[in-house]
Amino acid sequence: MTTETVQRPSADAALPPLVAAGADLERRLAARAAAAGLGAPRVAVVGAADVLRDEDPVTAAHRAAATVHVTADAVLVGPWGGAADEAACGCCLAIRWQRLRTRTEREALETGLASTAAGAWPVLTDYTADAVWSLVQLAGERADGPTGGGSSAAGARTEARTGARAGRVPGGLPRVTRLDLETGLVSTVPLLADPLCPHAPHGPAAPREDFTGFPAARPKPAPDRYRLQAPGDYALPFDALANPVCGVLGAGTWMDVTSPTTAPVAGSVFMRGYAGLTDVTWSGQSHSFAASRDLAFLEGLERYAGTHRRERGGVVTDSYARLGAAALDPRDCGLYAPETYRDDPMIAPFDPERPIPWVRGWSLRDDRPVLVPARLVYYSAGTAADHFVFECSNGCATGSCLEEAVLFGLLELIERDAFLLGWYGDAPLAEIDLGACRSPVLRAMTDRAALCGYDVHAFDNRIDLAVPVVTGLAVRRDGGPGTLAFAAGAAFDPEGAIEAAVSEILTYLPHLPRQVTERPAELAAMAEDFGLVKRLPDHAALFGLPRMAEHVGGYLRPPRVAAAAELYAAWEERRPRGLDLREDVRWLTAEIAAAGCDVIAVDQTTPEQRAMGLRTVCTIAPGLLPIDFGWARQRALTMPRLRTAQRRAGLRPDDLPEAAIRRVPHPFP
Numbered sequence: 001m002t003t004e005t006v007q008r009p010s011a012d013a014a015l016p017p018l019v020a021a022g023a024d025l026e027r028r029l030a031a032r033a034a035a036a037g038l039g040a041p042r043v044a045v046v047g048a049a050d051v052l053r054d055e056d057p058v059t060a061a062h063r064a065a066a067t068v069h070v071t072a073d074a075v076l077v078g079p080w081g082g083a084a085d086e087a088a089c090g091c092c093l094a095i096r097w098q099r100l101r102t103r104t105e106r107e108a109l110e111t112g113l114a115s116t117a118a119g120a121w122p123v124l125t126d127y128t129a130d131a132v133w134s135l136v137q138l139a140g141e142r143a144d145g146p147t148g149g150g151s152s153a154a155g156a157r158t159e160a161r162t163g164a165r166a167g168r169v170p171g172g173l174p175r176v177t178r179l180d181l182e183t184g185l186v187s188t189v190p191l192l193a194d195p196l197c198p199h200a201p202h203g204p205a206a207p208r209e210d211f212t213g214f215p216a217a218r219p220k221p222a223p224d225r226y227r228l229q230a231p232g233d234y235a236l237p238f239d240a241l242a243n244p245v246c247g248v249l250g251a252g253t254w255m256d257v258t259s260p261t262t263a264p265v266a267g268s269v270f271m272r273g274y275a276g277l278t279d280v281t282w283s284g285q286s287h288s289f290a291a292s293r294d295l296a297f298l299e300g301l302e303r304y305a306g307t308h309r310r311e312r313g314g315v316v317t318d319s320y321a322r323l324g325a326a327a328l329d330p331r332d333c334g335l336y337a338p339e340t341y342r343d344d345p346m347i348a349p350f351d352p353e354r355p356i357p358w359v360r361g362w363s364l365r366d367d368r369p370v371l372v373p374a375r376l377v378y379y380s381a382g383t384a385a386d387h388f389v390f391e392c393s394n395g396c397a398t399g400s401c402l403e404e405a406v407l408f409g410l411l412e413l414i415e416r417d418a419f420l421l422g423w424y425g426d427a428p429l430a431e432i433d434l435g436a437c438r439s440p441v442l443r444a445m446t447d448r449a450a451l452c453g454y455d456v457h458a459f460d461n462r463i464d465l466a467v468p469v470v471t472g473l474a475v476r477r478d479g480g481p482g483t484l485a486f487a488a489g490a491a492f493d494p495e496g497a498i499e500a501a502v503s504e505i506l507t508y509l510p511h512l513p514r515q516v517t518e519r520p521a522e523l524a525a526m527a528e529d530f531g532l533v534k535r536l537p538d539h540a541a542l543f544g545l546p547r548m549a550e551h552v553g554g555y556l557r558p559p560r561v562a563a564a565a566e567l568y569a570a571w572e573e574r575r576p577r578g579l580d581l582r583e584d585v586r587w588l589t590a591e592i593a594a595a596g597c598d599v600i601a602v603d604q605t606t607p608e609q610r611a612m613g614l615r616t617v618c619t620i621a622p623g624l625l626p627i628d629f630g631w632a633r634q635r636a637l638t639m640p641r642l643r644t645a646q647r648r649a650g651l652r653p654d655d656l657p658e659a660a661i662r663r664v665p666h667p668f669p
Contacts, residue, residue: 017117018048021124022070028129029068029136041136042066044090046076047101050109051094054198064089064199067139068132071097072122075132075179076245079191080139082174086611088193093176095194096246099269103277106270122181135177135186142175173237178245189243195310195607211362211369211402211603218403218581224493226407226584229400231294234612241297242267248608249282249300255289261448261506265292267300271307273380274346274387280307280380285507287441301609302398305616307380310606315359316371320352327358327371328600332622334635335389344632347387356386361602361620364406364589370600377602377618390633392536394626395619396604402615403581406601409619410588411467415490417624418461418469419668420636421645424625426662428559428651429459429471432498436563439495445502452509453477454485458498459558460567461488464649465591466575468494468568472501473555474509481520482513484543484552486667492575492584494568508540508669516544533665536629540669551664595641595648597623631665 015023026043033040044066049055055063069076069090076097079088098109108115173190180186218228244251250269266283282303284295309315320327330350341349358371359378375382379391394416397409422429434446434456446456454474461471467490474485485508489500516523519541526532526542533542542548549556576587589599600620609616625636636642643656 016048017120018070018072018122019045020120021045021122025068025070025075025124025129025132028124029133032129032133036137041068042090043068043070044094045070046094046097047071047105047109051091051098052110060091060198063094064091064197066090068136069093069097070122070124073181075124075128075181076176077132077135077139077179078176079174080177081143081172083172086173086193088174088191089197089199091197091199092194093191093246095197096191096248100244100247100251101270103270106272106277110272124181128179128181131179131184131186135179139175139177173240176245187245189245189247190237190240191246192237192240192248192608196312211601214362214601215364215403215406215582215585216401218401220579220581223577223579226404226492226581227399228404228581229613231291231298234294234298234400234614236294236297236301236612238293238297241300249297249304253293253296255292256510259510260452261445261509262503263287263289263292264507265289265296267296269300271380273307274382274390278380283507285503287444298398298614301606301612301614302396302616303393305398305604305606305609306393306396306618307378309359309374309378309381309604310608315357315374317355317357319355323358323371326369328361328373328376328598328620328622330373330376330388332598333376333389333620334626334639336633336635337638340632347389350388354385357383359602361600364585364599364601365593366598370598372600372602372620376620377604389635390628390630392627392629395621396616397619398609398614398616400613400615401581402601402603402617403585405615405617406619407581407585407588409601409617410585410592410599410621411490413619413621413624414465414467414588414592415469415488416627416668417621417641418463418465418490419471419488420625420627420666421463421642422459422461422471423666423668424636424642424662425463425646425656426554426660427463427646428554429461430567431558431561432458432460432470432567433561433563434458434498436565437495437498439499442495442499442502445499445506449474449502449506449509454509456502456505457555458501459555462649463651464595464645466571467492467588467591468497468571470494470497470501471555472498472505473552474505475556476513479546479549480513481516481546482509482544483546483549484667485509485512485540485669486543487669494564494571498564504669512540512544515541530631530663530665533631539629539665539667542665543667548667551662552667592621592624595623595645597621627666627668634665637661637663 022043022045030040042065044063046069175188176191177188241249242252250267253265253267256264262285264285268279268281270277271280282300284292286292357374359374361370361372363370375386376391395409395413397405399405449456454476457473459471461469469490472487476483485505487501487504489497491497523545576584592599602618604616604618623641628634646652647655
């Protein structure tokens, strides 16, 4: 080890160790470049400051042009290579890298927590400097190729090696090569440009959907086919979406090969919202790991689009009082009970005079643009001015086009509305005879549940809307922990809705008993005091307690049992069977509008999704009951529809009286 290795120049003595290491490496690489007659690469440091907030222009420009990035445990070389329309820069890399850090690291970087350096680290040996220089040269050689625009190959080679054109020559996605400082292991991963990068745009941006000509004609492959592309048909860049250096959705995925019910593939990433950092998990639960992987990444991309707005601009900040008819009144989507606003310091009543952020949407019912509160669209974002409600992924869906995404978003709204009407309204739901269903897939699913010790039931959960909605219920035979598991599904095809509900149940059965036994005292306290039910996982876990069976008598003792063919005979006669998805969207819009609700779509699609041929939307039907989590935050209990829907459906002659409302937290997972 040389003197250069253990002693940094005195000029760096006052710098934090990571910054000093970066400055030191930049000088040493410059010396090697000079000896080779080449331009020196720029070096930036990642992990010493919060890059998710806008940096000053000088720092951002330096970081964007850097092709070597020093972290506490690795040196990253790149971005290098890549097609012109896939270009990324050092800022993109830094943003993606920071989002993958641990909770402790991110809190320290992003909340201003004090940190103290534990010694001079990283220590960059001469061997490390040589290895980095070799990787820089190799990256330049791999990035060589025809550049277009009249540049010579030699010029492109020099520019790629110095970092001036890194990520701007043909070859698919740009790449980043990681040198592990502890093991010396070298690995290379692809990088997707970040749309919120503060540096100049990295290529021509695809035009944002403005709903001109929407809904458009979308030919279907068959009358009963509503997905225009199968999940496996999308060219998803899996390695760029999940890798430990700069993955968009997380550091990787995992499979549960021990699951007795499905073949799960899942991943997770921390996303910052109004409640701090939240571990957002995305998963696919199908009958093969390959199919589950496709579904998992599609769900991850959907949540990536729905948690935060991923493009700059396009937000209007004003008060509802000033916007008037141009905007959706958020009160139509439901508010919490007055005592919730009184007791919960995280929220405040909606004030129509207070300016809040709005995004552009489209009313399908009225065929006009409408402004929608951003709080109702991007469910992990928000400001102190618009914290009148906590939204979740209600009505968010992804498809190959806006029409497909809207259709499935509206089906989800109908599913959750019906589930809550059935639960809180204690509606009499007919049980579906699963033995009479034709689907071999359904039979296989119920057999797998039986092997886990559960009997599966399904119920026709339609109230006043015609679309098939099915609630599924798995009951543990021995009455032990994990006693009850609920789920729901909605589809134009009744057996498709049944399969969706049962499939969803199967994803929870292997884990529910453990989730109950890990927190018995906490759940027992919730059963005594529903006010302790505060988070999404609490709802399903609570009904894993055997004692909660006393609240589900209507499901355990249904008024009747009938075959799906009998229950849905009238629906089969009136269901839309056209060959244009646009007509299905229009039919569904009319069905919801007849219940007194507008139908609004907001395009959430991110630039990354557009490049993959995906569209994600948030659909909103003001007046339908939205799903909420936390007993104090139940908008459904305050909304008129809970009291009127059964009368409208002919299930009772009058509005639902207050005494008939089942005031027990819903079991929706």
